[in-house]
Each structure stands twice: as structure tokens, then as C-alpha cells.
Amino acid sequence: MVLRVGVVGGGQLARMMIAPAVELGVEIRVLAEAEGMSAALAATAVGDYRDVETVRAFAREVDVLTFDHEHVPHDVLTALVDAGVAVHPGPDALRFAQDKLHMRARLAELGMPQPDWAAVSDRAGLQDFLDAHGGRAVVKTPRGGYDGKGVRVVSAATEADDWFTALAEDARGGELLVEELVDFSRELAQQVARRPSGDVAVYPVVETIQRGGVCAEVLAPAPHAGERMSQVAARVGVDIAEGLGVTGMLAVELFETTDDRILVNELAMRPHNSGHWSQDGAVTGQFEQHLRAVLDLPLGATDPIAPWSVMVNILGGPREGGLVERFPAVMREHPTAKVHTYGKDPRPGRKVGHVTAIGADLDDVAYQARAAASHFLDD
Numbered sequence: 001m002v003l004r005v006g007v008v009g010g011g012q013l014a015r016m017m018i019a020p021a022v023e024l025g026v027e028i029r030v031l032a033e034a035e036g037m038s039a040a041l042a043a044t045a046v047g048d049y050r051d052v053e054t055v056r057a058f059a060r061e062v063d064v065l066t067f068d069h070e071h072v073p074h075d076v077l078t079a080l081v082d083a084g085v086a087v088h089p090g091p092d093a094l095r096f097a098q099d100k101l102h103m104r105a106r107l108a109e110l111g112m113p114q115p116d117w118a119a120v121s122d123r124a125g126l127q128d129f130l131d132a133h134g135g136r137a138v139v140k141t142p143r144g145g146y147d148g149k150g151v152r153v154v155s156a157a158t159e160a161d162d163w164f165t166a167l168a169e170d171a172r173g174g175e176l177l178v179e180e181l182v183d184f185s186r187e188l189a190q191q192v193a194r195r196p197s198g199d200v201a202v203y204p205v206v207e208t209i210q211r212g213g214v215c216a217e218v219l220a221p222a223p224h225a226g227e228r229m230s231q232v233a234a235r236v237g238v239d240i241a242e243g244l245g246v247t248g249m250l251a252v253e254l255f256e257t258t259d260d261r262i263l264v265n266e267l268a269m270r271p272h273n274s275g276h277w278s279q280d281g282a283v284t285g286q287f288e289q290h291l292r293a294v295l296d297l298p299l300g301a302t303d304p305i306a307p308w309s310v311m312v313n314i315l316g317g318p319r320e321g322g323l324v325e326r327f328p329a330v331m332r333e334h335p336t337a338k339v340h341t342y343g344k345d346p347r348p349g350r351k352v353g354h355v356t357a358i359g360a361d362l363d364d365v366a367y368q369a370r371a372a373a374s375h376f377l378d379d
Contacts, residue, residue, distance in 0.1 A: 012038045052075070
């Protein structure tokens with residue numbers, strides 16, 4: 001019997017599920033948003049993921065449905081579940097990744113550590129929050145934001161007037177999320193895999209380095225993360241996975257504060273940028289693990305295979321030509337680096353690939369990954 005996994009969304013995360021699916025003997029099918037997307041190698045259908053009939057027809061051909069992104073509408077997801085489709089993660093979990101206000105409220109119920117926050121519907125509410133939190137705060141659109149989009153640091157309530165105007169013009173109404181501006185020393189990420197049967201597997205906590213609101217580098221495990229910090233991060237990840245009923249991969253983005261606390265920043269219920277290091281640096285990479293989890297197969301070991309792994313994103317790419325033309329120089333000068341490309345045309349700020357390196361010396365590993373990635377960028 002061949003197991004069939006359907007992935008909604010044709011981006012690079014779906015693309016990177018293809019190789020481990022082949023290795024596991026799993027048939028993978030992709031519902032892509034358009035022709036020629038990153039996961040075109042497995043795109044068996046092209047259609048609108050917001051249309052329930054399109055997704056339902058796609059789901060009839062697979063055993064399990066999972067996702068490249070969290071944007072499939074809740075009513076589409078619930079219709080699939082009502083029709084008997086195995087959806088992982090399910091709509092009851094995904095809604096907390098789709099709406100940051102729902103996420104904050106549920107995490108508060110679970111007693112998770114997080115920044116002070118509030119839902120605000122107008123300028124006066126935002127100003128009240130600012131006045132109570134030192135005059136600066138982070139404002140977020142509850143839905144749709146990623147890679148720094150839909151996020152602003154404000155010091156006056158008027159700086160969100162355009163968002164309030166958009167809410168007023170939307171027939172559905174709504175609120176913005178405002179959070180305290182956390183005094184953090186660095187950003188971390190904790191990944192957890194969970195099967196429908198409840199088994200979990202925890203990866204080492206990692207440090208993520210952001211530039212312009214986009215993840216630029218990941219250091220695994222997080223340097224100087226003591227045993228207590230690692231245990232706390234793992235416990236938070238597992239408690240969230242179990243508390244929200246997540247199935248598949250879960251990434252919990254965290255702040256480490258200047259007084260050595262950790263606070264939950266964001267959630268992603270899918271393979272995540274912070275886990276790309278595991279493709280080459282862990283016994284079981286996150287993409288294989290996600291497939292195991294959604295199929296309710298025994299989870300793989302998450303142990304690192306080297307003391308250090310560093311992942312560096314290729315953001316933008318060369319101004320002229322493609323990435324392939326740069327391969328010979330990278331492979332010649334950095335034979336220990338592993339290059340992963342996404343089949344995307346270079347464009348300023350776009351994630352077009354990443355490089356990983358592993359080894360015993362963090363400085364050397366970081367140099368190899370950074371230097372290899374730099375070959376794909378023009379000065």
C-alpha cells in the first residue's frame with residue numbers, strides 16, 4: 001500500500017517535502033496556487049485553496065491533507081473534516097496560527113509566558129496601551145502577516161490610523177493586536193513534532209537572527225543556552241502542541257529577555273525556516289518528521305549529528321542570471337556546505353534558497369555557511 005500525502009500550497013516548504021517523501025516511499029501531491037511554483041515537481045493540481053470544492057476534489061486523491069502555509073480559510077478546513085478528510089493540523093489548531101488575537105487569548109488560558117497584549121479597535125484604545133507601556137509598542141494585523149509584514153513599532157496611536165481605517169471599511173470589522181515592546185537579548189525558536197496519537201518529539205532550541213523582519217540565520221543549538229533554558233523552551237513547545245492539539249510540525253518563536261525569561265512571540269504549524277538546519281544537521285530533518293507526524297507514523301530521532309549547525313538564507317539572489325551559475329564556485333570553495341534552492345527567480349528580499357553547514361567549531365561552521373551563501377548575492 002502506498003501512502004499519499006496532499007499538500008495545499010506550492011511554495012518551498014512543499015518542495016522540500018518531496019525528497020523525504022520519495023525516501024519514505026510516500027506519494028506526495030501538491031495543490032499549487034499557480035503554474036511554475038516552487039513545488040512544481042509534485043504539483044498534481046492548480047487551483048484556489050480558498051474554494052472548498054477545489055480543495056475537496058484534491059483531498060479525495062490522498063490519505064492525509066497538510067499544508068505549505070496557514071492561509072486556507074477556516075470554513076474550508078471544517079468542511080473537509082466534516083466530509084471525513086484527515087486534515088493535519090486540523091482547523092481547531094490552525095485557527096491559532098491564522099489569527100494572532102485568538103493565539104494570544106488561548107496561550108493566556110494555557111498559562112504560557114508571553115508579552116503583555118491587548119486587542120484594540122480604535123486610536124483611543126491604542127493610545128491607552130501606549131501610555132501604560134512606556135510610550136512604544138508593537139502593533140500587528142491579526143491575520144496574514146509574516147516576515148515582518150503586518151507588524152509596526154509605534155510611538156503614537158496615529159501611526160496605525162491606516163489600519164484602523166481599513167478595519168472600519170471592512171464589513172467584518174475587527175481589531176488590531178498591540179503588544180508590549182519586549183526588551184529581548186535574542187530570538188529563539190523551539191520546534192516540536194506531534195502525531196495524532198499524541199506522541200511528541202522535541203528538537204534542540206535554536207537561535208534565530210533577523211534582518212529587516214526576515215530570518216537571516218539560524219544557529220543550532222542556540223549558543224549559551226543552558227540546561228534550564230533548553231528545558232523551559234522544550235516544555236513550552238510541548239505544552240503548546242498538546243494544548244492546541246497540533247499535529248505535524250510546530251515552531252514556537254520565542255524572545256529571550258534581558259532578565260533571562262522566555263516569552264512566546266509567534267507560532268507556525270508546519271515546517272518552518274527555523275528548522276531548515278535539521279535537513280543536514282539532525283538525524284531526522286523537519287520535512288521527513290512532518291510527513292511521519294501527519295501520517296501518524298513513529299517519529300524519528302531529533303538528535304544533532306554534529307555539535308553545531310548553521311543555516312543562512314539566500315535573500316534576493318543575484319541581480320543577473322540564476323543561482324545555478326554560481327554553483328561551481330560555491331562547491332569548489334565550500335565543499336562542506338549544503339545548498340538548497342527553491343526554484344524561484346531572484347528578486348530583492350525574496351527567499352530563494354538557503355545554505356547549511358555543520359561541524360565541531362561554531363565559528364568555522366558559521367563562516368562556511370555565510371561565505372557559501374554570499375556567492376549567490378551581488379555586492
